[in-house]
């Protein structure tokens with residue numbers, strides 16, 4: 001009996017430990033930086049806008065990708081929706097034709113660093129500045145658009161990044177935490193991705209998706225499903241800049 005009790009207790013301890021680690025990690029992920037809330041209040045980091053209108057922004061990271069980005073663009077075109085693509089400078093250089101198509105179809109282009117380097121490298125301010133400037137130059141040379149928004153790879157924020165964004169005239173484009181469907185997870189179906197986004201939709205959200213990932217075919221199909229459903233619910237989808245202007249005009 002005592003052995004059984006001890007055993008039960010250790011099992012509880014074990015699962016309690018796992019739960020604690022899980023919760024800690026969840027909180028860590030939500031609070032990307034201890035100053036996050038402060039920066040959001042000061043509008044240095046944008047996670048959503050306040051509005052009653054049924055308007056939201058679809059954003060796509062990590063492209064352009066020659067296989068999957070065109071599929072996302074096709075889905076957006078089918079529903080006459082505008083989105084924002086946070087591209088990597090390195091991939092934009094490799095696929096300028098796709099970047100041109102994104103711009104030609106009226107979408108906005110944001111900066112998602114040159115190489116998507118591991119965040120620890122971002123402790124080096126010069127490295128970070130070089131990555132951002134280099135990518136802005138590449139985007140401008142291909143599309144004549146001056147990016148206004150930077151989305152940090154992995155959502156990693158730092159004091160240096162805040163300083164750089166102020167100096168470079170960029171706003172840090174985050175996303176609405178509840179609207180991270182983890183669409184990039186290999187094997188996640190379009191139906192699951194779409195159901196997640198549709199379930200959590202609210203006015204003024206910034207929805208995080210990935211055109212430039214190996215699960216991008218599912219993401220592209222999810223975009224079709226999302227737009228099909230949410231247009232019926234009265235939602236319209238606009239670029240990041242348009243979303244920001246909407247808040248200013250209210």
Ligand SMILES: [Zn+2]
Nearest residue numbers: 061062153154
């Ligand atoms: Zn990314």
